[in-house]
Amino acid sequence: MPGFNQAYIDLYAVPRMTETRLKHLLQHFGEPQAILEARADELLQVENIDAELARAVLEYRRSDETGQKIGLALELGVWTTSWLEPDYPANLKQLVHMPPVLFGRGELTEDDRLAVAVVGTRRPSPYGKMVSERLAAELARHGVTVVSGLARGIDTFAHRSAIQAGGRTIGVLGCGIDVTYPPENRGLYEEVVTCGAIISEFTLGMEPMAMNFPKRNRIVSGLAKAVVAVEAGDKSGVLNTAAWAADQGRDVYAVPGRVTEERSAGTNRLLREGARPVTSAQDILADLGVALHLEERAKVDVTDQEKPALELLSGDPLHVDEICQELGVPVAALLSTLMQLEMKGLVRQLPGKLFVRQY
Numbered sequence: 015m016p017g018f019n020q021a022y023i024d025l026y027a028v029p030r031m032t033e034t035r036l037k038h039l040l041q042h043f044g045e046p047q048a049i050l051e052a053r054a055d056e057l058l059q060v061e062n063i064d065a066e067l068a069r070a071v072l073e074y075r076r077s078d079e080t081g082q083k084i085g086l087a088l089e090l091g092v093w094t095t096s097w098l099e100p101d102y103p104a105n106l107k108q109l110v111h112m113p114p115v116l117f118g119r120g121e122l123t124e125d126d127r128l129a130v131a132v133v134g135t136r137r138p139s140p141y142g143k144m145v146s147e148r149l150a151a152e153l154a155r156h157g158v159t160v161v162s163g164l165a166r167g168i169d170t171f172a173h174r175s176a177i178q179a180g181g182r183t184i185g186v187l188g189c190g191i192d193v194t195y196p197p198e199n200r201g202l203y204e205e206v207v208t209c210g211a212i213i214s215e216f217t218l219g220m221e222p223m224a225m226n227f228p229k230r231n232r233i234v235s236g237l238a239k240a241v242v243a244v245e246a247g248d249k250s251g252v253l254n255t256a257a258w259a260a261d262q263g264r265d266v267y268a269v270p271g272r273v274t275e276e277r278s279a280g281t282n283r284l285l286r287e288g289a290r291p292v293t294s295a296q297d298i299l300a301d302l303g304v305a306l307h308l309e310e311r312a313k314v315d316v317t318d319q320e321k322p323a324l325e326l327l328s329g330d331p332l333h334v335d336e337i338c339q340e341l342g343v344p345v346a347a348l349l350s351t352l353m354q355l356e357m358k359g360l361v362r363q364l365p366g367k368l369f370v371r372q373y
Contacts, residue, residue, distance in 0.1 A: 015121050016093040016101035020084045021046035022115050026217040027080045029070045033215070037114035038062050040096055050074065083192075083218040092191055092218070093118050105129065109236045109262055113215035117191040120211035126184065129159035130298060131234050131259075133252050134168025134244035135277050142168060142245035142277065145269050147175040149242060152295030154181020155370075156304050159210065161186065161237045163230060164203065166196050168244050173202060177209045180331055180362055180370030184237060187214040188230035189222035208365055228254050235259035239302060242267040242292055246280030253280050256289065265301060267292040314358045323351050324360055327371035334367045 025031055025039075025046055039049045042060045049057075049071065057068035095101045096115050104127055106112050132150050134142055150160045150172040160176035162169040164185035176183040185206045187195070191214045194200045206212055215233065216226060231254050235241050241259040243266070246252035256266050268289040271278020285291055292298060316324055322341050326332070338348055352369055355361035362370050 016095040016099065016118070018087060018092055019046055019094045020087070021050060022094045022096075022117075023080060023084050023087065023217055024050060024074065024076060027077065028067075028074050030067050031070075033114055035062055035067060037097075040098060040114055044098065046096075079219075086192055087117075087218055090192060091119060103237055105238070106233065106236045109232070111232055112236070113233060116213050116215060117218065118211050118213040119191060120207040120209075122184070122211050122213075123182070125157065125182065126159045126210075126237070127239075128157065128302065128304070129161050129184065129238045130302075131161040131238040131241040131255070132168065132172035132244065133162055133234065133241065133246075133255050134172075135246050135250055135252065136165055136167035136169075137277070138167045138171070138245050139275065139277055141271075142269075143171055146171045146244045149244070149269075149292070149295050149298075150175040150183075151179040151181075153298065154179040154183070156295070156299055157181070158299070158302070158304065159184060161234055163188070163227075163234055164195075164199055164206070164212070166199075170199060170202060173206055177205050178330075180364055180368075181209075183210040185210075185212045186230055186233045186237070187212060187216070187222075188226040190214060190216050190218045190220035192218045193221065195222040227251055231255040232258040232262075235264055236262055238264060240265040240267060240298060242269070242298065243281045243284055243289070244269045245271060245277045246284075247276055248279040248283065250280045253284070256284055265290065267298060269293075314360065316355075316358075316360070320351055320355055323348065324355055324371065327361060327369055331364055331368035331370050334369065337369065 025036055038061045043049050054068050054072055057063050057071055094117055097107060097112050103122055130153050132146055134146055146168045154160055154176040159182040160172055161184045162172045173183045183206055189195050194203050235255050235258040241256055241264055243252050243256055259266050266289045268281040268284040270291055271281055326340055338345055352361055356363060
C-alpha cells in the first residue's frame with residue numbers, strides 16, 4: 015500500500031495551483047517536497063508556471079486549516095500516490111488525462127488490473143436494481159474487481175453486491191476522501207475500504223460539487239477494462255462515463271431496456287451507437303478472457319481431503335467456525351486445507367476469517 019505524503023495537501027493549498035500545473039511541477043522536480051523548497055528561478059523554468067504562482071509557492075505557509083486536513087488524513091489512514099510512483103494504478107497510467115495525484119483509503123492490488131465498471135442511474139427501476147446486483151456479483155465471483163462511483167442507485171447496488179459475493183470493489187469519489195457522499199452510504203463507504211479501496215483526485219475537504227463528477231467519471235472508466243451501463247436516462251452522467259470509456263479505448267456495454275422506459279433511453283441510445291449488448295456477466299467475462307481462465311481452473315486437482323470444504327463453500331461468505339461445525343474437522347486441519355485451496359485459486363479468504371469459493 016502507498017504511503018502518505020502530506021506535501022500533496024500543502025501543494026493543493028497553494029493559491030492558483032491546478033492539476034495541470036501540479037503535473038508539470040512533479041514532472042520537473044519528481045518529489046512534491048522539492049517543489050515547496052524550490053527557488054523562484056527553478057519554478058519559472060517549468061512549463062505553465064508564471065511569476066504569480068512561483069511567488070505563491072515561495073510564500074506558502076501551512077495554515078491551521080491545512081494542518082487539520084493533514085491530521086485527519088493521518089487519522090483515517092489516507093495514502094497518496096502520483097502517476098510517477100509504482101503504486102499508481104496501472105490502468106490509469108495509460109491515460110492521457112490521468113489525475114496527477116490520488117488520495118485513497120483501503121488497498122489497491124495487482125488483481126485490480128482486471129476490473130469492470132458498473133454504472134447507472136441514481137433512480138433505478140426494480141429491473142435495473144436486479145440486473146446491477148446480478149452482474150456485479152457474478153463478476154466479483156470470477157475475480158473481477160467492480161468499479162463504480164459510490165452514488166445512490168446502481169452504483170450502491172454494484173458495490174454492495176460485489177462485497178456480498180466476496181469480491182473486490184473500488185469506489186471513485188467526486189469529493190474529498192474524507193467526505194461521505196451521499197451521507198447515507200457511510201456504512202458502505204467503510205465496507206468498500208475493507209474490501210477494496212476508495213480513491214479521489216480531490217484534496218481533503220473538497221465538497222461534492224457538480225463540476226467534479228464528469229472528471230470523476232474518467233477515473234471510473236479508466237480504472238476498468240470495460241464499462242457496463244445498466245440504466246440511464248437520455249441526459250444521464252452515465253453517458254459521460256461511456257464517452258470517456260470509448261475515448262480511452264475501453265469496451266462499452268449496455269443493458270437493453272424497454273423502449274417506453276425513460277430510464278433506459280440512454281442505454282438504448284448507447285446500443286444504437288455501437289455499445290455491446292449485455293445479458294449476463296458471461297458476455298463480459300468471455301470478452302475479457304476470464305472464461306478461458308476458468309476452464310484452466312477446472313483442471314486443478316482437488317484432493318479427497320479438500321473436496322468437502324470446496325463443495326460446502328459458495329459465493330456467500332462462511333466463517334471458519336461454521337465450516338468446522340458443518341464438516342466436523344479440527345480448526346487447524348481445516349485452515350491448512352483452506353490454505354491449499356486458496357493457493358490453487360479455488361477459495362478466497364475475506365477479513366474476519368470468512369471464506370468464499372472462487373468460481
